Amino acid sequence: MLFNSLDFALFLPVVFFCYWFVFQRQLRIQNIFLVAASYFFYACWDWRFLTLIAVSTFVDFIVGQALGSAKNPKLRKQLLYISIFVNLGLLGFFKFFNFFVENFHAAFSLFGKPLEVSTLHIVLPVGISFYTFQTLSYTIDIYKRKIEPTHDPVEFAAFVSFFPQLVAGPIERAKNLLPQFQTKRTFQYSEAVDGMRQIGWGLFKKIAIADRCAPLVNEIFADPASHHGSTLFIAAFLFTIQIYADFSGYSDIAIGTAKLFGFRLMQNFNYPFFSRDFGEGWRKWHISLTTWFRDYVYIPLAKARAVTTWTKITNVFIVFVLVGFWHGANWTFLFWGFLHAIYFLPTHLSRGVRRNRRSPIPELREAPQMVFCFLLTVFSVVFFRSETLQQAFAIFSKIFSRTLFDRPDLINDQNIFYASFIIFFFIVEWKGRRGKHALEWMTNWHKSYRMLTYYSLTFFIFWFANQKQEFIYFDF
Structure with missing residues (x-):
């Protein structure tokens, strides 16, 4: 269902009316209605891929619960790896499987040893890159003890599937959006x-x-x-x-x-x-994604390595190439990310001087x-x-x-x-x-x-x- 369609023009007022005039008395019922409306919204593209949203929701809710109570560092790390494996595994299969197979075949053909491999006819589920990162940030933040897990599966399902931003973001963080499902909303004209x-x-x-x-x-x-x-x-x-x-x-x-x-x-x-400058432009474009990579990729890389000019440069290239790869399984996107890293580095390395001017x-x-x-x-x-x-x-x-x-x-x-x-x-x-x-x-x-x-x-x-x-x- 497209925002710029007649279907959405009919869907939105119906959901709005039911939300405020039928289900407003009980917060939990209101949240259940939002989950149902969001699943219907997504099903209008392809109902079969609702399974993927449900799997991500179920796995990360269970992992979040376990992380909240686990004390053993090794167990907590294993739980986090489960979340990462499931989320990135689903994303990687649907988005990058054919890319890796084709390039694997091309690499062997280059050396005169072609392999008998075949690709799959894989349809990319709409929004998978967005809700995958959203659910993944939830478990990472619990692992880092930045937030506490929710104990209500309905609240968490609503957080993952909230229809306005389900398909193309913004990629919300649990610390911002999840509490809004936990408190009663009042209509403000x-x-x-x-x-x-x-x-x-x-x-x-x-x-x-x-x-x-x-x-x-x-x-x-x-x-x-x-x-x-x-x-x-x-x-x-x-x-x-x-x-x-x-x-x-x-x-x-x-x-x-x-x-x-x-x-x-x-x-x-x-x-x-x-x-x-390009550094400023990057921080103002698709902010929910750029801050996601900053918080969950760049900062951990910076903390794990000695701070030198060389590590700053390599970390920037790693992040931008990953951002390019997030956009699609094509060498054009990887090169686009590489080029953006070159653009970004001068202002990044001189950020302190620029900020004061x-x-x-x-x-x-x-x-x-x-x-x-x-x-x-x-x-x-x-x-x-x-x-x-x-x-x-x-x-x-x-x-x-x-x-x-x-x-x-x-x-x-x-x-x-x-x-x-x-x-x-x-x-x-x-x-x-x-x-x-x-x-x-x-x-x-x-x-x-x-x-x-x-x-x-x-x-x-x-x-x-x-x-x-x-x-x-x-x-x-």
Whole structure:
């Protein structure tokens, strides 16, 4: 069930009504209803994969209980390994099995000893990369004694399967989300209005921005050899806009929907296009994932090794390559992560100096740094979007050629009209960069101006809704 579908437009008000007007008297019944609604929401894609969510939920609930009472360090470590093995085992099989088989076969063929191996027709379960990391962080935090395990399986099942963020995050931590299932929620009108405002902006970004860029990007990347370097550069620029508007749009809808039910999810994007260096941009993009790798990979690596410049560098490369691998079983994603590590290192190694030189909120006078950082992102997404490394390097060979100055193939009246929406999108994001979401600053506007904006956004959402596309991160 897509957020940008008629099914969800019918599903959400029904769940909202039952949640607040039928099941509001008993917290446990309300949580049971949320679990049922979340499982139905996920089953609309493929009910068979509900088994995977149930297995992860069951294993980590049992492991969490055992970790909470276990005193023996060896036993606690074994319990943690069970959780890691089950979660990463399921993720690895569905996401990476064919990748390893194909490369294993290619490696032996390179030495003249081909093996008789075959791949499997494996369908990637939607959201497995997200809820796997969410449940895994729960057991790791109990192991580290940062949180206490819950003794209510319904609360934990609701935490794992909460439908607004089940499919593509934010990847929540138990210390933030789980206690919200343990306390009675009360309806707050102001929060609900702000949630609807955030949902509206998320839908606009997805439908009017991302889905308008998608056909152009798909057409050009499907046959890059027939396009000039200028057209390929614009395609990379548009894909950068598309993936941000698509994924941050999903996050806005998820966070806004959670507000309707009295929940506060973490901010997942903090206006990364206005970053003044790549380190800042990385910390503002897909925050729930980057902080996950920081807390559960980078910091343990840093603690396990002597702190030197070399260990900092190697730790950064390890983390970024793993982040690339998390996105997909393809060498393009691994190279994308490797390239991001190169981008990230200069600001990471000079972080203390940089922190004392500027304010946390970007200003217009810092536009040159923001443009440079944005261009780095544009170049990196070529690897993210390409099917193979060979295709990515072929695209770069054209971008950095004389054809970069040729007239792009994309200039026509319709595309110029679409470009006006991208300009509007940048203006709104810039104005809202101090808030948790881009339309938060509108709360101080006169009611008539707010209503005009809401009606305008709604009009364009419905106008462009005939070309519905799935969210990009459903593939991850």
